[in-house]
Amino acid sequence: MSDDQELRRVLAAQLAAGGHPRTPPWRAAVEAVPRHEFLRGGxxxxxxxxxxxxxxxxxxxxxxxxxxxxxxxxxxxxxxxxxxxxxxxxxxxxxxxxxxTMPSLVVRMLEDLQVEDGHRVMEIGTGTGYSTALMCHRLGDDLVTTVEVDAEVSGRAGAALGACGYAPHRIVGDGLGGHKDNAPYDRVIATCGLVTLPTAWIEQTRPGGIILATLGGWMYSSELARLSVHKDGSASGRFLGGQISFMLARPQQPPPLGVLPDLDHGEERETVLGADLIQDWDARFFAQLAAPRAQRISLDRDGRTEHVLIDVEVGSWAALTETSGRWTVRQGGPDRTWDDIEQTVTAWRDAGSPSISEVQFRVTADAHTYWVDEHPALRWEHPRT
Known part of the structure; x- marks a missing residue:
């Protein structure tokens, strides 16, 4: 047995001991696919x-x-x-x-995708090609379509896949548009972060099919989401938990902040909730549901730290400062960003701080809607822009 074969066997055993892979086909794939071939470029x-x-x-x-x-x-x-x-x-x-991506997460996602023999899969974000190879081993080359926006990255992945004997449908293009030529797919999996789930993926997935993707916002709290596609062209599901994050898809990166607004002027008040609340992953996720397009930065001004949230597209902002344990917020623009966050996080705490995995959602051509059952105050609708 060669060194890398032994390393593959040991890796598969370590991953299985940690909970994934749970099923023999995916363990066999980990033992068969040489990850180092996809890292030849260092x-x-x-x-x-x-x-x-x-x-x-x-x-x-x-x-x-x-x-x-x-x-x-x-x-x-x-x-x-x-x-x-x-x-x-x-x-x-x-x-x-x-x-x-770390192998345990790759395999967890592939198992969460609930792939069965004969399923046609579209992967968004080829990356090195390692996860693509695992799917090719499990399903066969012709059932795997992988889309990568970066031609050079795709080319390196293609060389590694070829060296390992795999030949999936490898597409260079904007993965947010999917690849309709090989549709409909039974499964879609994305290895990039999203703020908005593309309608193209829903349209290219057969009714009853599954989409697995990471959803979040520009405060960078995100979770793995599994959606089922419906005959009416919508998709719904819930979050799976685990504090999963990926680099955002390039077209969904936040816009440049540009010139900052005048943070010294605005409506000022004391606030019960301070900026420290968004250090917590779950609290930040719910804050993000209230202000999905807000970006956060910290500034050192006049000997104090100012925590700033800015929605560039709308032009709203909130700046929070702490003095002797008391928080003050100044807000400007058409919306009151911190008021919305404070209301949402307070309602979330009043409901007993449900976990992100209790959040359900529905995606249509017009909006993303999120809710927590039995808590009417925990409902958010984000129209597509």
Missing amino acids: FFDRIDTGGPTAWTPVMPDAPLWLKRCYEDESLVTQIAGTIAPRDIRGEIMRSPTSSS
């Missing part, structure tokens, strides 16, 4: 310097490269939209834009 290691996050490349000639490929961790493979590990010597301080 990956980036994170360096915490106390300041901005830095990244340094790890190439296949590094002593522990092969072993690292089979650890249960996500490995960044692209920085700033174009930069691969081979392009860097030393360190880079830019944001990751593509990665190889």
